[in-house]
Amino acid sequence: MIRNYFKIAFRNLWKSKGYASINIVGLSVAFCISIFLFLTAYFQLSFDLFHKDGDRIFQAYLFSNNPEKEEKGSSMPMPLTPALKAEYPEVEAAARLMNGSSLVEYKGKYFDKQVMLTDPDFLKIFSFPMLKGSAETALNDLSNIVISQNMAKAVFGSEDPVGKQIQLGSDGGNQKQYIVTGVLGDFPDNSTIQYDAFIRIENHEGYQREKDHWDAMSHNVYLKLTPNADQASFEKRMKSFSKKYFADNITGLIKRGAKPDERGDIFAVRLQKLANIHFDKDISGGASSVTLIYALMGIACFILLIACINFINLSVARSFTRAREVGVRKSLGALKNQLFVQIWGETSMICFVGFLAGLLLAYALLPQFNATFKGKLTLAYVFQPDTLAIIFGLFLLVTLIAGGYPAWQMSKFNAVEVLKGKITLKRPGILRNSLIVTQFTLSSLLICCTIIAIQQVVFLRTQPLGFNKDQVISIPVGNKANGQQVLRRMHNELDNDPTILGISGSAVNLGVGKDHSTSRSVIGFTYKEKEISSDWVSVDYEYAKTLGIKLLDGREFDRAYPTDSLDRVIITEQMAKMIGEKDPVGKYFQTDTAGVKYQIIGLVPDFHLYSLKADQKPITLHLSHSESINYIFVRVTPRSLAGAMDKLKLVWKEVAPQADFIGSYMDENTDSWYKEEERLSQIFSLASGVAILLSCLGLFAVALMVIEQRTKEIGVRKVLGASISSIVYTLSEDFVKMVILSIIIATPLAWFFMQKWLDNYSYRIEISAWIFVAVGISAIVIALATVSFQSIKAALMNPVKSLKSE
Known part of the structure; x- marks a missing residue:
């Protein structure tokens, strides 16, 4: 009997190759993307869990x-x-x-x-x-x-x-x-x-x-x-x-x-x-966000759900074309559970082929996925016992949802009503409409989230940082050279070069350079019975000049004052507010009971030493010939920017021959602060693209099935004088209404979730209503384009062909 089931299933699938292909393509893409997203989430959630106890x-x-x-x-x-x-x-x-x-x-x-x-x-x-x-x-x-x-x-x-x-x-x-x-x-x-x-x-x-x-x-x-x-x-x-x-x-x-x-x-x-x-x-300073991990898992579930919705819609729609087959089988004595097993077996075969194709697709695209999202995933994770259990459970869940419901519905058909032709698809069911609304809601939600995430990344990258990051090259010194010595040698080599506007150094980089290193030094002390906390940054002469930071009061570090390298500091406005001094220049503070007293010689505007994801912090700049200079900053003229990197590379060989040159542009380094946000927007873009593709694929197939059911109706309308545009409008009207409803549902959901996400940022955009309007119009246009292709084709058919047979 099982062999007979397989034979019938194969024949039915071969007979409906188009629908089977649509289902397999949709499921394979959904499985592939979901595998990537679930593996990424699994990798992040597994951090540090390998330690015993x-x-x-x-x-x-x-x-x-x-x-x-x-x-x-x-x-x-x-x-x-x-x-x-x-x-x-x-x-x-x-x-x-x-x-x-x-x-x-x-x-x-x-x-x-x-x-x-x-x-x-x-x-x-x-x-x-x-x-x-x-x-x-x-x-x-x-x-x-x-x-x-x-x-x-x-x-x-x-x-x-x-x-x-x-x-x-x-x-x-x-x-x-x-x-x-x-x-x-x-x-x-x-x-x-x-x-x-x-x-x-x-x-x-x-x-x-x-x-x-x-x-x-x-x-x-x-x-x-x-x-x-x-x-x-x-x-x-x-x-x-x-x-x-x-x-x-x-x-x-x-x-x-x-x-x-x-x-x-x-x-x-x-x-x-x-x-x-x-x-x-x-x-x-965790490297990842739990919100991002949950977003990945949610997106994976969304994509699987959309693929399942397509499967269910197509299976339910096809069930009416097979109603007579089911009626004949019932009249010949087929039991309900036998029909259920047979029909569910067919859908399980499609799911299995789609899942297998998804795995092969994931295997082929994994290197590209890792390169795009800076991942370190391997398919070895798939063969972990717990991962295999999850995948097997997922496969069973998808087959039960996508195949079980249509099989259950078909097995309930009344044989007499079926053979009399009373069961049709002329009136769309609540289930089908609900599923289409659901998948377009999810697609619209993802598109809205993608646009907002991209806007936030652009906003972060274009906000003023308090210093001029353009035309500045940052060079990590590394451990093979002495930063203080290298900086002095670079001054000797480049001070008379008209294309060089400034040279300085610091213990802390601005942004993330090619050494992928970042550091932070925070010092706490008591000043006038107040607890003070400040970023403590070791810098060299001309730091403010090189970075385009203007002095508000006092002066910058100067070689003419030897004590500048011992006990002098420059502070930001926020630091001045923290110590409660309106005119801080000339004031002293002590960082610990055994330490020296530092005198404030300069006041500069607040600037961002680190990314805009966090609040701006008070900053204290100090100069010390005994502390390390880890990064050298060189400002060049705009006209010489193109060849500046090559010139500095040659100079570097002279001043630090033992160290590798890994210079980078500071504006690129500051952009690297927002890699996680960029990664999130890329994942949202990928997911929303796949979601809208799957939704359109399902909508196309359902529209094709519905139009086939309404062929004679279209013929009658044409005979009675209906124009092509009115027929297209009639066939597309119901689908457009469902898309509009999905946009109405998706808009508040997208606003709520993205407001929560944006609340994590001290500097953030305000969500514009135009985003939702644009997404709504785009979704309607996409849905119309998807449905209209079949609608116009049906409207152009010769009505004689539609009506000549009953």
Whole structure:
């Protein structure tokens, strides 16, 4: 019997090749796009879940309930970790982690590597695989270094690295020797913590100065609690810890009018779960957004739903053309469940072919998808047991929804009514209309979201940043050269060049350059009993001039004043407001009790050191010949911009022959701040394009089926004198009404969801009503074009052919 079912199914599908092809194409495209989107979401949601005992690992952060708004920060003081381990037995292990980079030297060869500074407990907290050495002892000594497998291959080749000695640091006299005591497996792509090597945090140059200071924030802290410890109860127990060690912070906040939050805290040490770190922008500057992940999953479901709607509409429409077949089978004794299995089997075959085609399409297009969306997906994720279970469940769900309902409807046909010709499709059903409205609602919703997302990206990229980013080239120095020395040499080479308008340097890049690196230094201190927090940026002479930042008061750093490199600073307007000084030039402040007093010599307008996704922060610029210059900025004349990069590359070979030249234009770097938004708009564009294509495909097929059912009606209308335009209007009217209804439903939904998304931005657009009007008109035009093709074709038919047979 099963063999007979397959035969009948194959014959019916072959007989209706057009409809089968439409269904297979729609399902394969939907499956392909959904696989990409679900894999992307799965990859993001899997971040840091590979660590053993991940539910017991946390990142510590500082909570401050400021009068203006609450703030969270992950930067911690050096003595915090030893104090937590000493005072709380619930802390099984604790480790400080400081970002770093260093020049690695071995046998005269140099390598730029990311060498992190941490404590021995790091290897006990995280379960990165230890390939060589012991996690218990690998970082016991200050001269120990644990390297990654990738670094071992790059530096040592086929040699066994354990026991070998390497040098860290530049040639400027600050090199230090380390012994390799372990090799860690490379971090996976879904790891928040990335590394080339680890050394002890005591090797940090400022460690001795900061180890007892609770006001010097410099690193992240990770804790692993004992199995019986609970996060909520541990945070309650840490209230006394916060009052003991951060009393000055609490006092300062109270004087400013701060009130306890709902948990009774003004200032507190709290914990963030490891699984949430990747998405937490406030605490850890998370690289991704949960909203984006949910949007991806929602879009994937939308596309699958639209494909299912097409399938259901076509299957229901075709069921009426097969009504006599069902009636004959019933009259010959076929049971309802037999008819259901047969018809559902046919739709399952279409689903299976569509799903298989979708997988093949995904395999073929995966490299292009990864390149477009900067992804790291592989189809290996598809063959994970949990992924296979989800895919199999999805396949069953689609076949049940798309095939089960039409099969159930057809199996219910009354044989007598069918054979008398009483079951027809002359009056459209509520289900069919509802499904068409649903799919066009989803398509219109996605198009509206796409336009709004694109407008927000354009808005962010075109907003004034407070400095002139045009005609400026940013050059990362790297670890192979001394930034201070390179900058001086560039001045010597280029100061007399008329095409060069300014040269300066900074420890912090503006935007994201080709080194893909970003950093931030925030300093907190008390000024006139107020808690002050400011971005602390090391810069060189002519910083404001090179970036086109105008002085409001005072002066810029000047080589004629030797003390400028010791204790002088320039601040922004927002910093002046924070310290409460209307005329700040000449005023002094002290960042810690043991530190120097800094004098303010200049005031500049506020500018954005980081992207517009966050609020503008107070900024303090300082000059120091002992601190690193990590980036060199060169402003060129507009006419010389085209050849400036090549010229600077040649100069770079003279001033820093040991370092690679990876200069980039600053306007491109600042655009890179909004990669996530651009990625979101690209995904929305892809999804909305696929959605409207599938919707039109389904509408085209349904229109074709309906017009076939109304062929004789069209013939009668023509005989009675109806014009072609009136016939086209009659056939298209119902479809246009459904599209208009879908736009009415989609508009408030799109406005609500995109308002929520835009609320995440400090600088954002206002949604215009014209967006929805334009989308509505476009949807109507697309629907008319889709339906009119068949309508005009039917209206032009010879009525004799339509009426000659009954």
